[in-house]
Amino acid sequence: MSNPELLHDLLLELRTPAVRDLAWALLSPALLANTTPAQRHPLQASCWMQQPPQLADWLAQHDQDAGPLHAWLTAKPLRRLGLYYERLWQYALHAAPDIDVVAANLPIRQNGQTLGELDLLLRDDEGEHHLELAVKFYLGTGGGDAADWLGPGSQDRLDLKLGHLTQHQLPLSARREARGALNDLQLGEPRSAFWLGGYLFYPWPDDCTPPRGANREHCRGRWLHRRHWHDFAATAPGAHWQPLPRLAWLAPARLSADECGSADMFQQWLNSLRPDAQAQLLVRLEDDHTGDWREVERIFLVNDQWPVHS
Numbered sequence: 001m002s003n004p005e006l007l008h009d010l011l012l013e014l015r016t017p018a019v020r021d022l023a024w025a026l027l028s029p030a031l032l033a034n035t036t037p038a039q040r041h042p043l044q045a046s047c048w049m050q051q052p053p054q055l056a057d058w059l060a061q062h063d064q065d066a067g068p069l070h071a072w073l074t075a076k077p078l079r080r081l082g083l084y085y086e087r088l089w090q091y092a093l094h095a096a097p098d099i100d101v102v103a104a105n106l107p108i109r110q111n112g113q114t115l116g117e118l119d120l121l122l123r124d125d126e127g128e129h130h131l132e133l134a135v136k137f138y139l140g141t142g143g144g145d146a147a148d149w150l151g152p153g154s155q156d157r158l159d160l161k162l163g164h165l166t167q168h169q170l171p172l173s174a175r176r177e178a179r180g181a182l183n184d185l186q187l188g189e190p191r192s193a194f195w196l197g198g199y200l201f202y203p204w205p206d207d208c209t210p211p212r213g214a215n216r217e218h219c220r221g222r223w224l225h226r227r228h229w230h231d232f233a234a235t236a237p238g239a240h241w242q243p244l245p246r247l248a249w250l251a252p253a254r255l256s257a258d259e260c261g262s263a264d265m266f267q268q269w270l271n272s273l274r275p276d277a278q279a280q281l282l283v284r285l286e287d288d289h290t291g292d293w294r295e296v297e298r299i300f301l302v303n304d305q306w307p308v309h310s
Contacts, residue, residue: 006027011023011024019063020251022088022091025085026089029219031198031200031219035194040131043092078247081247082134101120105118108177110177118173128188128189130170130191131192131193133194134198136198137201138158138198138201140202140209141203145159146158154306174189222300229301241282253294256293279303
């Protein structure tokens with residue numbers, strides 16, 4: 001249900017970073033194609049998916065006036081990328097003309113203890129739904145086994161995330177402890193599914209195979225150890241590289257000339273990195289001849305001890 005072609009066209013036009021991230025969240029491909037349990041696009045039953053020009057117009061309007069979106073995002077502190085991603089989805093689903101957001105981030109408690117939260121409870125033309133949302137960035141260290149795909153901090157793993165979804169997050173709405181909260185919302189037995197967006201990063205210079213079940217259209221990049229940086233950089237001499245802060249990791253970057261640092265600034269930044277620094281997301285930018293610089297490639301630069309297992 002994602003729409004990479006529409007996303008590509010919109011990203012050529014949209015300029016506001018939060019609106020670009022919103023478009024990316026709604027239209028980028030899922031990481032996985034074949035999954036158990038079920039994966040479901042939150043807008044699957046919406047006219048926005050059946051008639052993409054409506055969604056494109058809505059996003060273009062926000063690019064002209066992003067005030068309501070910015071107000072929504074600043075209403076709650078967003079220190080984590082996953083929360084930012086969820087808030088973007090919530091904003092869109094509240095605005096979708098044929099979707100009823102019954103609840104978001106609904107806590108389920110037992111004897112005063114929180115067992116977990118239900119990310120989204122929705123009604124649409126296909127019924128009642130409990131959806132879990134996640135955006136992940138996984139670096140491949142082996143091949144087709146999900147256990148070989150690690151988060152930048154090396155603690156998170158694709159297999160662990162899928163296991164947590166299967167064993168805890170998705171069954172939560174069917175537990176008896178959730179019944180009272182669902183009754184209060186006049187919900188019956190919502191069907192549980194998830195939506196997993198993000199990027200898969202392949203090692204340089206060795207490469208690896210995608211995880212089993214990966215979506216052929218998934219967003220991708222590369223990763224390399226610090227010791228390989230000079231050899232890697234030599235493959236694109238004169239390229240303009242820039243680090244991105246974590247909350248800018250979603251949509252491909254589009255920066256004004258004033259926002260682009262110089263080659264000397266990048267080298268100073270690189271030299272200042274501690275040997276044990278956490279993984280850094282770098283993007284290669286090219287001048288698009290309109291005065292902006294656009295991302296054409298992204299990599300994770302990890303320290304030479306990565307991955308570090310606790």
